[in-house]
Amino acid sequence: MDIDLSSPKYHSDGEGDQPPDDLLPHSKRAPDDVFLTHLNEVYNRYVDKDQHLISLPKGYTMYYCNLVIHGIRQSDGFRSTHIFGHPKGSYRCWKEFAVHVASIVKGDLKNCACSLCVEREPPDLLKEEEKEVKVKKEELSD
Template sequence: MAKVDPKSSAPISKIDLSDPMYHSDGVPGHQSRDMTREDDASFLDCLSKAFNNTPRLFINKPPRDYASFIRPETYDDGQRVDKFIYGHPSGMSYASLTSFAEHVLSIIKGELDNCTCVNCQGVPVPQPRADS
């Protein structure tokens, strides 16, 4: 799980994003078939790190029907693993946990109708490359 500075005096807020009190707008099944679903613990660890400037630790499960998918890709500078977050009702993925964190904040605040994330605003985001 996410590492926390032991010298920090701020208490850690544990947030279970799968709790029904956080109305998730996630819709499963938009990812491409050649992707591998990342386990929820790794997804939450990375999301906690992307979200945090304060001590918050996301626990249990991500928002309902959201999942992280990974796919190895070869680029001119070498091979790396690309990560995409799926579940948004638009069918678009999030290409970074930082952009997804903005949507998570809207879920936590119960303000999905006013969410300013790239997917809710309809901003085109990079999608996974098509299989060759």
């Protein structure tokens, strides 16, 4: 089954973002056909179906970002892939982006379970410390 994500049928929340100014000089936009090939591979593993995405979701782009250490751009061997466009940030993990694309295909972005859509609270370190203190007090009282 072919899926045309550029169709109005599929609502994309992509905002057409690009790397931030400090990363932009060290980044190179990946061609859309390369982006689409990678996305198809990961997406089909995620949904466990043989679907063919024939276009990218609107507003999303893939960049290769080179690592910069002390102001020196490293070689292409030290680069990471970033997918830009999501209102809350960029993806560095293809599987997380595939989760988001599956929500676009289902027409259910409101219930998307990707890491950028789901609000995750940071771990409560204070409560963890309190538990450790209680355990130590109990050990001492024995």
